[in-house]
Amino acid sequence: MNSIKRFGVSIESNLIDKFDRYIKSKNYTNRSEALRDLIRKELVGEEWLQLDKNAAGAIVLVYDHHKRELVDSLIDIQHDYHKIIISTQHIHLDQSICLEIVVVKGKINEIYKLESRLKSTKGVKHISLSKSTLAEDI
Amino acid sequence: MNSIKRFGVSIESNLIDKFDRYIKSKNYTNRSEALRDLIRKELVGEEWLQLDKNAAGAIVLVYDHHKRELVDSLIDIQHDYHKIIISTQHIHLDQSICLEIVVVKGKINEIYKLESRLKSTKGVKHISLSKSTLAEDI
Amino acid sequence: MNSIKRFGVSIESNLIDKFDRYIKSKNYTNRSEALRDLIRKELVGEEWLQLDKNAAGAIVLVYDHHKRELVDSLIDIQHDYHKIIISTQHIHLDQSICLEIVVVKGKINEIYKLESRLKSTKGVKHISLSKSTLAEDI
Amino acid sequence: MNSIKRFGVSIESNLIDKFDRYIKSKNYTNRSEALRDLIRKELVGEEWLQLDKNAAGAIVLVYDHHKRELVDSLIDIQHDYHKIIISTQHIHLDQSICLEIVVVKGKINEIYKLESRLKSTKGVKHISLSKSTLAEDI
Numbered sequence: 001m002n003s004i005k006r007f008g009v010s011i012e013s014n015l016i017d018k019f020d021r022y023i024k025s026k027n028y029t030n031r032s033e034a035l036r037d038l039i040r041k042e043l044v045g046e047e048w049l050q051l052d053k054n055a056a057g058a059i060v061l062v063y064d065h066h067k068r069e070l071v072d073s074l075i076d077i078q079h080d081y082h083k084i085i086i087s088t089q090h091i092h093l094d095q096s097i098c099l100e101i102v103v104v105k106g107k108i109n110e111i112y113k114l115e116s117r118l119k120s121t122k123g124v125k126h127i128s129l130s131k132s133t134l135a136e137d138i
Numbered sequence: 139m140n141s142i143k144r145f146g147v148s149i150e151s152n153l154i155d156k157f158d159r160y161i162k163s164k165n166y167t168n169r170s171e172a173l174r175d176l177i178r179k180e181l182v183g184e185e186w187l188q189l190d191k192n193a194a195g196a197i198v199l200v201y202d203h204h205k206r207e208l209v210d211s212l213i214d215i216q217h218d219y220h221k222i223i224i225s226t227q228h229i230h231l232d233q234s235i236c237l238e239i240v241v242v243k244g245k246i247n248e249i250y251k252l253e254s255r256l257k258s259t260k261g262v263k264h265i266s267l268s269k270s271t272l273a274e275d276i
Numbered sequence: 277m278n279s280i281k282r283f284g285v286s287i288e289s290n291l292i293d294k295f296d297r298y299i300k301s302k303n304y305t306n307r308s309e310a311l312r313d314l315i316r317k318e319l320v321g322e323e324w325l326q327l328d329k330n331a332a333g334a335i336v337l338v339y340d341h342h343k344r345e346l347v348d349s350l351i352d353i354q355h356d357y358h359k360i361i362i363s364t365q366h367i368h369l370d371q372s373i374c375l376e377i378v379v380v381k382g383k384i385n386e387i388y389k390l391e392s393r394l395k396s397t398k399g400v401k402h403i404s405l406s407k408s409t410l411a412e413d414i
Numbered sequence: 415m416n417s418i419k420r421f422g423v424s425i426e427s428n429l430i431d432k433f434d435r436y437i438k439s440k441n442y443t444n445r446s447e448a449l450r451d452l453i454r455k456e457l458v459g460e461e462w463l464q465l466d467k468n469a470a471g472a473i474v475l476v477y478d479h480h481k482r483e484l485v486d487s488l489i490d491i492q493h494d495y496h497k498i499i500i501s502t503q504h505i506h507l508d509q510s511i512c513l514e515i516v517v518v519k520g521k522i523n524e525i526y527k528l529e530s531r532l533k534s535t536k537g538v539k540h541i542s543l544s545k546s547t548l549a550e551d552i
Contacts, residue, residue: 002290009285010308011315014278014413019315022322027258032286037257038314039287039295040264046298056231058239060196060268089227091241093194097273101196101239103229119175120165125273126178130198130266135235137290138263140428147423148446149453152416152551157453160460170424176452177425177433184436275428303534313533316540332507334474334515336544365503367517369470373549377472377515379505395451396441401552402454404544406474411511411539 009035044133051109058130059102059115066096067123074121078102081114097125105134147173182271189247196268197240197253204234205261212259216240219252235263243272285311320409327385334406335378335391342372343399350397354378357390373401381410423449458547465523472544473516473529480510481537488535492516495528511539519548 011019019031028034047053065071078085084106091099102118104111111129119127149157157169166172185191203209216223222244229237240256242249249267257265287295295307304310323329341347354361360382367375378394380387387405395403425433433445442448461467479485492499498520505513516532518525525543533541 002288004286005289005292006284006286007292007307008282009311010280010282011312012278013281015312015315016281016283018319018413022319026254029258029260031283033258033260035285035311035314036287036291037262038311038318039291042314043294043298044264056200056229056237057266058196058198058268060270062194062270062273064273086229087227089225089239089241091194091224091243093243093272099194099241099243099270101227101241103227103237103239105229105231105237116164120167120171122167122171124175125276126182126271128195128268128270130196130268132198132200132237132266133264134231135200135202135263137294140426142424143427143430144422144424145430145445146420147449148418148420149450150416151419153450153453154419154421156457156551160457169421173423173449173452174425174429176449176456177429180452181432181436275432302530305534305536309534309536313538320540332476332505332513333542334472334544336472336546338470338546338549340549362505363503365501365515365517367470367500367519369519369548375470375517375519375546377503377517379503379513379515381505381507381513392440396443396447398443398447400451401549402458402547404471404546406472406542406544408474408476408513408542409540410507411476411478414539 040138043138044131047133048108048131051107051112053108054106054134055108055111055131056103056105056134057111057132059104059118060128060130061100061102061118061124062093062126063098063100063124064096065098070121070123074100074118077114077117077121080117081110084110084114178276181276182269185271186246186269189245189250191246192244192272193246193249193269194241194243194272195249195270197242197256198266198268199238199240199256199262200231200264201236201238201262202234203236208259208261212238212256215252215255215259218255219248222248222252316409316414319414320407323409324384324407327383327388329384330382330410331384331387331407332379332381332410333387333408335380335394336404336406337376337378337394337400338369338402339374339376339400340372341374346397346399350376350394353390353393353397356393357386360386360390454547454552457552458545461547462522462545465521465526467522468520468548469522469525469546470517470519470548471525471546473518473532474542474544475514475516475532475538476507476540477512477514477538478510479512484535484537488514488532491528491531491535494531495524498524498528
């Protein structure tokens with residue numbers, strides 16, 4: 001069971017004062033909540049260095065759908081990686097530009113490979129990967 | 139009209155050889171395509187330093203929906219920022235963990251504020267922001 | 277005076293167990309020390325978003341000193357910014373390649389300008405900026 | 415020999431116009447110089463993903479030298495890694511705060527280990543690693 005543990009922490013008063021101002025500016029309700037966030041952020045960062053671990057995330061693509069055969073190519077690539085793709089959402093940013101969000105869950109090196117395949121497709125203007133987590137034990 | 143411009147580039151042979159190996163490993167079909175991607179990546183990076191400019195992106199949240207009142211809080215916050223939210227997609231990662239993708243489009247400082255509000259909500263375990271682009275002129 | 281404050285923190289047992297393994301793998305001697313580091317890292321990250329604040333750091337340059345007039349140009353630029361440069365250290369990586377470390381202390385936007393000037397100098401192969409801190413109150 | 419290769423690049427006019435403005439704002443003298451920098455930045459980024467490759471860089475430490483035994487600990491650690499440390503430079507930021515720059519050259523995973531050892535030393539307030547390059551073939 002995931003009970004709550006309580007323990008004491010010692011921090012220099014200058015540092016904790018400054019952190020308290022940060023906490024307030026970010027709308028945190030208490031120190032524990034803010035510290036938990038810092039811990040999780042660090043741990044998720046570490047997770048993404050281990051290529052054979054599982055993670056979740058989202059690949060955000062921006063492309064021009066007028067580009068010949070681009071949409072077909074993107075669908076082909078995504079099918080090659082269907083095992084790690086949960087869903088794809090599509091937004092029409094303007095007359096020609098599309099924003100597509102590919103939600104992924106699987107081995108980190110597979111996610112990187114998929115990102116690389118999509119990125120190098122002619123017509124894809126920008127790609128960014130949100131490195132998130134399955135939140136197992138965090 | 140967005141015509142194609144062709145121009146000459148001079149690069150040391152060692153560097154271009156190494157870049158050609160990189161291009162091949164990333165499945166690019168030619169140098170121009172790879173260079174366009176590097177240029178766009180740099181320009182989008184610069185865009186996100188200008189807080190009053192518009193951009194698009196996705197905020198990826200991971201949270202435990204069992205947490206009391208969390209889902210209500212997240213919906214309330216998202217409504218406060220409905221003008222910059224295009225859509226929200228929800229994935230059930232397991233029995234209790236949710237992955238939510240909030241697609242955003244608007245002023246960059248507003249996007250950061252929304253991120254900050256969501257991040258500090260009790261029960262949100264991780265947040266990551268994909269900094270993408272409206273691809274105007276790029 | 278910078279006394280030590282002690283306070284209680286509540287964290288889910290799964291998360292703190294995982295953090296304890298992280299702490300051990302990173303050779304930390306206790307949780308407080310690791311938490312202080314996470315807090316400072318976050319606060320320093322925030323500092324660098326405020327362009328008119330003061331900070332310290334190091335700009336690491338790699339260049340080929342055989343490049344005509346490069347060394348003169350770099351010295352000229354550094355003199356233009358002598359008010360924010362504490363010292364410059366020079367390493368001969370091999371027959372032609374130099375690694376130069378410019379230690380800086382001053383307004384963050386001035387540091388960025390100096391970085392930009394050095395980066396665009398013909399012959400500079402790589403530049404990276406270490407964003408550190410004057411450690412006032414942290 | 416590292417001769418200069420000249421080749422043609424095709425880029426959409428909107429994108430190259432925007433890039434030209436970027437180039438001007440960054441004081442680049444021509445497109446080739448700016449493109450070379452983008453290529454090298456990308457390649458150096460890739461290098462640092464390969465832990466068994468060699469690289470150069472600088473670890474920037476901030477610490478309070480009044481902390482008991484801290485200076486001794488830092489020297490001990492640095493001696494354990496003397497094979498990858500080229501030199502160490504020390505700046506007195508104020509009465510108690512030191513900025514120390516450890517210039518490193520060696521296997522990337524060794525550099526990371528050294529960083530981790532220094533970071534977890536009690537009294538070290540902040541650490542940042544500048545990921546640079548030996549500039550072999552770039």
